[in-house]
Amino acid sequence: MATSRDMRISISERAAGGARARGRVYTVLRDAIVSTEFHPGQRLSESELAERLGVSRTPIREALVRLRDDRLVEIVPQLGTYVSRISRQAIDDAQFIREALEGAAVRVAATRARPEDIAALDAIIARQREAFRDSDIDRFYFFDDELHRSLCDLSGHGVAWSLSQRASGHLNRIRRLSMTLPAYIDEMIEEHAVVLDAVRRHEPEEAEHALREHLKMVVSAVPDIERSHPDYFES
Amino acid sequence: MATSRDMRISISERAAGGARARGRVYTVLRDAIVSTEFHPGQRLSESELAERLGVSRTPIREALVRLRDDRLVEIVPQLGTYVSRISRQAIDDAQFIREALEGAAVRVAATRARPEDIAALDAIIARQREAFRDSDIDRFYFFDDELHRSLCDLSGHGVAWSLSQRASGHLNRIRRLSMTLPAYIDEMIEEHAVVLDAVRRHEPEEAEHALREHLKMVVSAVPDIERSHPDYFES
DNA sequence: GCCCACATACTTGCATACAAGTATTCGGAG
DNA sequence: CTCCGAATACTTGTATGCAAGTATGTGGGC
Incomplete structure (x- = not known):
C-alpha cells in the first residue's frame, strides 16, 4: 500500500527532531558534569534540578538515566544520585x-x-x-x-x-x-x-x-x- | 571526614545492583526486537506493553528511550513508537x-x-x-x-x-x-x-x-x- | 459516486501523587 | 555526658492524570 510508504517517510523526517525538554536537560546536565561545574562526588537532587531547570521530575529522571549509561552519575535507589568521581x-x-x-x-x-x-x-x-x-x-x-x-x-x-x-x-x-x-x-x-x-x-x-x-x-x-x-x- | 569515605563505599556497592523493573523491561524488549519477535516496522503501544508486562507506562517509557539510543525504535511525538526497520x-x-x-x-x-x-x-x-x-x-x-x-x-x-x-x-x-x-x-x-x-x-x-x-x-x-x-x- | 469537514479515539510528553526505604536528628533514659 | 530509639524529612521508583496533537472514520453536501 502507498500509505505505509508515505508514513515511513514522514516518520523518519520527524524522528530527527526528537523531544525538546528531555534532550535539553540531558545536554545541560552533561555539560555541567563534564565542565566540573557539578563537582565529582556532589549529590544531585531530582527535585532541586527540576526546579532550577523549570521542568518536572520526569524529564530530569530520563536525562539522569542516560547519564547513568554514560557512567557520569550513580543512582542509588532510595538514597540519592551522585556525580561519579573520576575513575x-x-x-x-x-x-x-x-x-x-x-x-x-x-x-x-x-x-x-x-x-x-x-x-x-x-x-x-x-x-x-x-x-x-x-x-x-x-x-x-x-x-x-x-x-x-x-x-x-x-x-x-x-x-x-x-x-x-x-x-x-x-x-x-x-x-x-x-x-x-x-x-x-x-x-x-x-x-x-x-x-x-x-x-x-x-x-x-x-x-x-x-x-x-x-x-x-x-x-x-x-x-x-x-x-x-x-x-x-x-x- | 570518615563518614564521606564510608558513604562512597556503600554507594558503589549498591549502585551495582541497579533497578529491577526498568532493567528487566529493557532486556525483554530488546530481546524481542533483536529476535524479530517484534517485526521491523511494527508499531508498539506504550499502554499495551505496560499491560502485557504488568507494569505502568513509566518503566516502559524509560526502556523505550534507551532503545531509541540504540536506534532500535523510533519514537514520534503524538504519533507512535515503531520498531526500526533494518537500515x-x-x-x-x-x-x-x-x-x-x-x-x-x-x-x-x-x-x-x-x-x-x-x-x-x-x-x-x-x-x-x-x-x-x-x-x-x-x-x-x-x-x-x-x-x-x-x-x-x-x-x-x-x-x-x-x-x-x-x-x-x-x-x-x-x-x-x-x-x-x-x-x-x-x-x-x-x-x-x-x-x-x-x-x-x-x-x-x-x-x-x-x-x-x-x-x-x-x-x-x-x-x-x-x-x-x-x-x-x-x- | 466522490469529496470535504468534523468529531472521535488514539498517540506520546509532561506533571503530579503515592509507595517503599534510608539517613538523620531529636528526645529521653541511664 | 553518653548512648539508644523512634519519629521525621528526605531520597528514588512507580503509577496515574492531564494536555497537545495526529490519523482515522463517519456523515453530509455536491
Whole structure:
C-alpha cells in the first residue's frame, strides 16, 4: 500500500527532531558534569534540578538515566544520585575506546579526504590557534571536538564520534581540567597539525599512529590533575 | 571526614545492583526486537506493553528511550513508537564499530591470554559445536556472544563488548536471522577456531585480522536476508 | 459516486501523587 | 555526658492524570 510508504517517510523526517525538554536537560546536565561545574562526588537532587531547570521530575529522571549509561552519575535507589568521581579504570576504558574508534575512522578518512575536506580541517586548526591566542578555553575545547568529529564524519561513520563521546565522559573531565594549563594546549595544536598532515598526504597508517599518540597525551595529564584535585577521584 | 569515605563505599556497592523493573523491561524488549519477535516496522503501544508486562507506562517509557539510543525504535511525538526497520547504514556503522572495538580488544587479548584463559575459550567453542549438533540456534547464539565477550574481557576492557553490543542492534537482527541457515553456523565455528588459534599462538596481528574477517561474514548474509524478508528493510 | 469537514479515539510528553526505604536528628533514659 | 530509639524529612521508583496533537472514520453536501 502507498500509505505505509508515505508514513515511513514522514516518520523518519520527524524522528530527527526528537523531544525538546528531555534532550535539553540531558545536554545541560552533561555539560555541567563534564565542565566540573557539578563537582565529582556532589549529590544531585531530582527535585532541586527540576526546579532550577523549570521542568518536572520526569524529564530530569530520563536525562539522569542516560547519564547513568554514560557512567557520569550513580543512582542509588532510595538514597540519592551522585556525580561519579573520576575513575582511573573509566579513563582507561574511554582511552581504549577512543583510540580504537577514532583510530579506525582517521585511517579511512586519510584514504578518502578530498582537498576541500582538508581545507575545512585546516580552518578548524586555525580557529584553535585563535582561541589559544585569546586564552578562550571554552572555544578551544569546542574546536578540539569539532576537529575530531570532522575526522570521524569524513570516514563515513559519524557514529564513531557520537559513541566515542558518550563513552568519554570521565576522560573529558580530564581534558577540560588539563586545558587550564597553556602548555598542554600548545602541544595539542601541534599534534593536531601532525595528524592532519598525514591525512593530507593520504597516509592511513601514519595518521592513525599520530592520532593515537595525540590521544595518549590527555592521559598523561592525569597525574597533574590528580595532584591538584585529589578529591575529584575515586577511592 | 570518615563518614564521606564510608558513604562512597556503600554507594558503589549498591549502585551495582541497579533497578529491577526498568532493567528487566529493557532486556525483554530488546530481546524481542533483536529476535524479530517484534517485526521491523511494527508499531508498539506504550499502554499495551505496560499491560502485557504488568507494569505502568513509566518503566516502559524509560526502556523505550534507551532503545531509541540504540536506534532500535523510533519514537514520534503524538504519533507512535515503531520498531526500526533494518537500515543498511546502521548495519555498516555497527560493523565498523565492532571491527574497531573487538579488533583492538582481541589484539590485546592475544598478548595477555594465559593457558587457563585459552582453555575456557576452547570450552566455549566446544559448546558451540554441541549446540550446532542439536540444532539449538538460541544456544548457539548465546555461546557466540559468550566467546566474543570473553575475548573483550580478556583485554581488560569489558566495556568494549558492552558498547559494541549496544551499537549492534541492527546487525544482531541479521545475525539471528542468518543463523537459521546451517551453512552459516558451520562456517562461523570454523572461523572462531581460527581466531582462537591465533590468540593461542600470541599473534596479535593475525588474531585481529582473523576476527575482522570473521565479523565480515555476518554482513555477507545481508543479501540473503534481504531477499527472504524484504519488508524488514528500510526504504 | 466522490469529496470535504468534523468529531472521535488514539498517540506520546509532561506533571503530579503515592509507595517503599534510608539517613538523620531529636528526645529521653541511664 | 553518653548512648539508644523512634519519629521525621528526605531520597528514588512507580503509577496515574492531564494536555497537545495526529490519523482515522463517519456523515453530509455536491
